[in-house]
Amino acid sequence: MADADTLTRGPSGAGDRQSSLSRLLNKDSTSKWLLISPLLLFLAAFMLYPTLYSLYMSFTDYIMRGAPNFVGLDNYRYLLDDPVFWEALGRTLFVLVACIVIELCLGLAIALLLNRDFWGQDLIKGLCFVPLLISPLAMSLMWNYMLHIQFGVVNDMLQAIGLPAVGWFSTTGLAIWSIVFISVWQWLPFSIFVLLAGLRSLPRDQFEAAQVDGLSAWRVFFLLQLPMLAPLIIIIVLLRTMWLMRLFDPLYGTTRGGLNTELLDWMIYRTAFVDFDIGLGTAYAMFALYLTLIGCLLMYKRLMRMMKG
């Protein structure tokens, strides 16, 4: 940085006319903090405050009115013995694993399918991006309509090919799978195109050489290509974990937490904003936060190692 500093001080005597702000900006050591200060301000207000406040509230019995009383670890003690909480956590992890596994497998299959030149490829790929940007709430509501047991078009289609109608959102064991389905529908293109970008960037001649050497296309894929995609797979897992931990819209648009589909975020919402139990709600929230942060940090570290290696 030092030589950059001397560089900036050098030029053509323009310094005399500069305002003090401009002078501050010209020095690397001051400008880097000056430019970042608005972000730091916002981070302090929007990250530090809620985290510390939640932490404090989780030790109280605040119920949105009156004064909060300090109750120590009571909320956390309650949480550890609360079957509803552990069920919601288990379900969240189930949805997490189910979505990511399905998205990775299907995504890889489709990426391999698309990894060639074909007629109209730009148009077809462009259309596949649609689910990614559409409002998740709107699409959840639409799927709720389309999967309706009586007048849903999906059941109409099933019956047209001779299959029985399915109660997607009225069967207890199935409802959670319907939520997984909606989430996969929305995010599958993400996996497809990340993996496709990965496949495209792999060196081709190496695989052709391997095939000439007598390795089958499948062996080439599993032995050579798949390991090279590992960093991308970790990116997908990391980002999807972050997004799936905050899955809320598909629940609001469909079961609203009924039929054994209550996930962690929904449960925190219900505790804090329906039952107004802020103390317990923040205790759940802090728990969820640490869980996500630890999980993501581990993956982030892993990713950084792989990117370097």
Added chain:
Amino acid sequence: MRAVLFWFAIALMLFAFLFPVFWVYLTSLKQPEDIFGAGLIFEPTFYNYRYLVEVRPSLNELLNSMIVSVASTIIVMAVSVPAAYSFARFNTGNGHLLFITISTRMFPGVVAAIPFFIAFRELNLLDTHFGLTMLYVYFNMSFATFLLYGFFREIPTSLENAAMLDGYNRIDVLRKVIFPLIKPGVAITTMFCLIWSWNEFLYAFLFTRRIARTASVGLSTFWGSVEIQWGPMAAFMGIAILPTLVAAWLMQRHIVRGLTFGAVKG
């Protein structure tokens, strides 16, 4: 034979991805009695769209969504562009600050919602455009910074140093050298911020009631205590998702890059 299978798979995939969108618009043209099981054959009507104008005025909600999305995106960009430049050019905070920034994206949404709700109640910011705008700034800020960071990092520092040697000061360098090169990145980031604010539901649902109610929240009101008004809901959906459909088409080449915070170039 392989070609037939290939095109069959492609057709199946397109059908799966696009059918719900098609069904939104189809349903929006159905009369109330056709909603429950008329399938593809029915007499189209603009009844549902008229309903959104005459019975349940909905323009206000779309307007609110627009105000909050645009305002928050402007603030986000004003904060994130200089910050991302600082991260990329000077490695400010040695990577730790960057990770802290990105970690706000890992917060489950409701975690932050509780303290904000209590604070907003004290500050009389519930159900205001300003309050929701601030929440969306928080919601998009870290993402925008990270994405822009990726774009800034691609600009060689030698370019800047050369300009500085030529007697440019920092502001000139930013304006004349950096900005033309970063414009595409800024455009993509802006689009993402706009769309995510437009689509956001949880905060809008918790923090607005009547005055600042956005389109997402408006959408949820068609699910009443007695019945779900599928027809008008589909019509409203059709209008509300239109900008995102257009955006998806315009941005297709950049979506993967945006969603992976610049790590993967699609």
